[in-house]
Amino acid sequence: METWNPCIECGICCTHFRISFYWAEADDAPGGFxxxxxxxxxxxxxxxxxxxxxxxxxxxxxxxxxxxxxxxxIYENRPTPCREFPVYFDDGTPNPKCDELRATIGLPPLPFSPLPRAA
Ligand code: SF4
Ligand code: SF4
Structure with a gap:
């Protein structure tokens, strides 16, 4: 099933947080990516x-x-904080932090989404 991914027209979180993570997630460490x-x-x-x-x-x-x-x-190899920041929670409720950040660039709040969603 095709899913709508709101992130492809947003990206504001990638300009808002310091994206920090355990050093060995980087690919110059064994198993890093x-x-x-x-x-x-x-x-x-x-x-x-x-x-x-x-x-x-x-x-x-x-x-x-x-x-x-x-x-x-580097989507396939993005660090843990990026993987763990949810657009939606399991019940389909949008992450309020997304809506807060989206509002700063004029994007509308995310709709409730009970459907399967892109990660
Ligand atoms: S703020 Fe939310 S909707 Fe926007 S890119 Fe980040 S995760 Fe996606
Ligand atoms: S690694 Fe990718 S998902 Fe993470 S902040 Fe940078 S651009 Fe955004």
């Missing part, structure tokens, strides 16, 4: 996505124009 060249060191144990730790904030992996058309250029 996030491209290390797109990360920077925060502490001995943490890295973050380049561009997400400075202002104006914008993750280096984000392509396109926020609020119009965007994509994550």
């Amino acid at each position: 996030v491209p290390a060249g797109m990360t920077e060191r925060l502490t001995p144990y943490l890295r973050c996505m380049k561009g997400s730790n400075s202002m104006p904030r914008r993750c280096a992996a984000l392509s396109g124009t926020v609020g119009e058309a965007v994509s994550c250029t």
Whole structure:
């Protein structure tokens, strides 16, 4: 079944948060997967996505124009915080943080969605 993915015309969260994660998620560590060249060191144990730790904030992996058309250029290898930030909760309720961020760029609130959804 085809699903609507609101993220492809949004992307505001990729310009809002510092995307930090355990250093060994990067691919210069055994079993790591996030491209290390797109990360920077925060502490001995943490890295973050380049561009997400400075202002104006914008993750280096984000392509396109926020609020119009965007994509994550490392989608299959994005770090844990990106995988765990939900657009919808299991009952179909939109994440209120998404609606709060979307409003800052003039996008409408997300509709309730009981249907299968893109991750
Ligand atoms: S703020 Fe929500 S809807 Fe917008 S890109 Fe991020 S996860 Fe998707
Ligand atoms: S890695 Fe991808 S999903 Fe995560 S903040 Fe960057 S562009 Fe967004």
